[in-house]
Amino acid sequence: MAIIVQKYGGTSVGNVERIYNVARRVAASVDEGHNVAVVVSAMGDTTDELVALAKSVTAFPSEREMAVLLSTGEQVTVALLAMALQSLGYEASSFTGPQAGVLTDGSKLNSRIAAFDAVKVKETLALGKVAVVAGFQGADKDGEINTLGRGGSDTTAVALAAALQAHSCEIYTDVDGVYTCDPRVVRDARKLDEITYDEMLELASLGAKVLHPRAVECGKEHGVVIHVRSSFHYEPGTLVKEEIDMEKGTVIRGIACDAGQSKIAVVGVPDKPGIAARIFSAIANACISVDLIVQSIRREGENDILFTVCADDLPKTLAVLEPLVEEVGAKELFHQNSVAKVSIVGSGMAHSAGVAAGMFQAMAAEGINIEIISTSEIKITCLISEDRIDDAARAIHRHFKLADVTLCPEDGSDESEISGRNNRVCRGIQ
């Protein structure tokens, strides 16, 4: 009897009918002889509704009370799902996060799972019952209720799978798995059978919709194979794991697109130690997340510092920077709205020549101008005009023949333009 952890998100349990669909799916796994622990989120828009309720009380609800409030959402779902399973004739017991043994630390609303003492869940499974566990929540060592922040239910599921030494951890979602690119943009985007943890993390903008990065990190840390699959049918989805046996030859795993970015350039910054630290400390203190950072030497003794922020954060960022520009002796502050990031990700990239060049050529052939380039070991990101993002994704997907796995070998027999060597064209400070 293998232990299987299954996680169903808020949409999958959005109403009573859907809760029954989940119950039947769980029951099918039980019928196959498995011990099943199910992790569920709050129903549909419940979390948003609870946030709105809190906001109607006060514009600034305390984090402690917010966590107490929000955690009721999953508690409702676990009780209802356990009832549905029971009414189908399957024994089931629900557990809140604290009851299941999720020990949290960190902030009240964005806490981490410090430990998972799943003794009660284990007892329940040992009795042949289904354990239904509330995702997204836990309690700290003082018994205070915490929530894990967005995507927390995925992390609960993976951490539970680790604690139970489960045979597999299935994350059910409304998509079929992880694709080489967003299928709404690239029509022949291909579903990946497997992807490494690191690739999945770099594909966050693709992956976050199906699997939260923190869950991926948790899976990587504990070696939990995560199966991202559809809750609408029984076809296999995408396995997220350490080593990939199949598709070894694939250099590029997928393409991620992030629209809604703003580019900021601090031009003519004196080339002295500590200037970048001052600029980015000021931004961090304003709670603004900076994404791409590129520093390029403009002329002797002066640098240009470029970086991107989420478009929503642009006004706040400019307000922080404007007084600072003069203070640090920089010449000018530029910004550009409506830019987007397109990234290619693949574990094989570091050992494969000409990948960057291929990406640039594909975009050049479409007349797409590249604003910033940044790279990591397994990822190359280009900042381009937002209105060309779909064209860029299609061109790159076509260039690397991602629709067809067999046409992307590592042995060089491919006639593609993967030939250049200058795949580190500028230095990412990130």
Added chain:
Amino acid sequence: MAIIVQKYGGTSVGNVERIYNVARRVAASVDEGHNVAVVVSAMGDTTDELVALAKSVTAFPSEREMAVLLSTGEQVTVALLAMALQSLGYEASSFTGPQAGVLTDGSKLNSRIAAFDAVKVKETLALGKVAVVAGFQGADKDGEINTLGRGGSDTTAVALAAALQAHSCEIYTDVDGVYTCDPRVVRDARKLDEITYDEMLELASLGAKVLHPRAVECGKEHGVVIHVRSSFHYEPGTLVKEEIDMEKGTVIRGIACDAGQSKIAVVGVPDKPGIAARIFSAIANACISVDLIVQSIRREGENDILFTVCADDLPKTLAVLEPLVEEVGAKELFHQNSVAKVSIVGSGMAHSAGVAAGMFQAMAAEGINIEIISTSEIKITCLISEDRIDDAARAIHRHFKLADVTLCPEDGSDESEISGRNNRVCRGIQ
């Protein structure tokens, strides 16, 4: 700094505006220099809505999961009330029942408070914060979530007051206090300043609307003075306590009416040991609550057994009894719908002559026929036709001059008809 426990019911926290009203009321007590622990119920109809949600999943939800589901109701309220207090500038922390230290035993949905380890609440109060505690819920020794059943929030408040050795326990409600009779029936019904625990228990049908009997029992056991008062104004309500200093002369404290009863008579029961036990065991096994039970000797060797059940339970009761009547050798089974109980309650009654006679005279003067009479130390109950219940209440209220406390002395100077001695006219087996 005195510790005060305040309890607000579902209506008082029915929406965000009302939650703020409660917060301001709590804040006023803090401003007076008190340490305040607040116990709250689920908002408005939340509990009923959650029950309906469960019923939409299955007609027979398990008690365990029902308790998990229902307990979310108060958890939402405590978080919102703590937020409201914080936004008014008062430090506050919420606690679920299990977090507050409510240890329960018994059934999942109707459990009792076995112990209240209020260490966290005490710590919170010691820091000068308001503790906001979820009523109606607790956890058993295995950490399983239980609910206390209807009226459980009152019990939570009284048990918390006992655990904290609080100066007072204030139960806020939508009525001004406990009245000599339902003011909707008897226009000049008078609010009682004080009432004993026992009287309050006997007045359950009056009292249950303002204070649950289990809370009264808990108060009696731990000597907690309970102040039942209005959440709409600051006038004092009714103190429920062991000894009553004022109104010592009052023989009758109040009148309770219970409509919606059915009378059942098993006629010609052989006068043998064990027959009554068989009849009432069968009824109990069908989960039917029996109220008044009167056994009267009809003729030699045969008894009549009369009792009442809630009208809703009549068909079920008859179904249980019909086969049994023949089995025990009884002659006939009668039933009568649309009967009601009218009761007078008073601790002084046992030592006061002619109370029962006075009650019967008052009804006789109105032409009201008495079907069954049953008495306890501090209560006399008559079963009458349901359509005369209001007339009976008014006549008895007038007879004992309950509207005016000064006209009910014990010294006999009153010209009322309290003169008879036969205040035990039949034996209640109850």
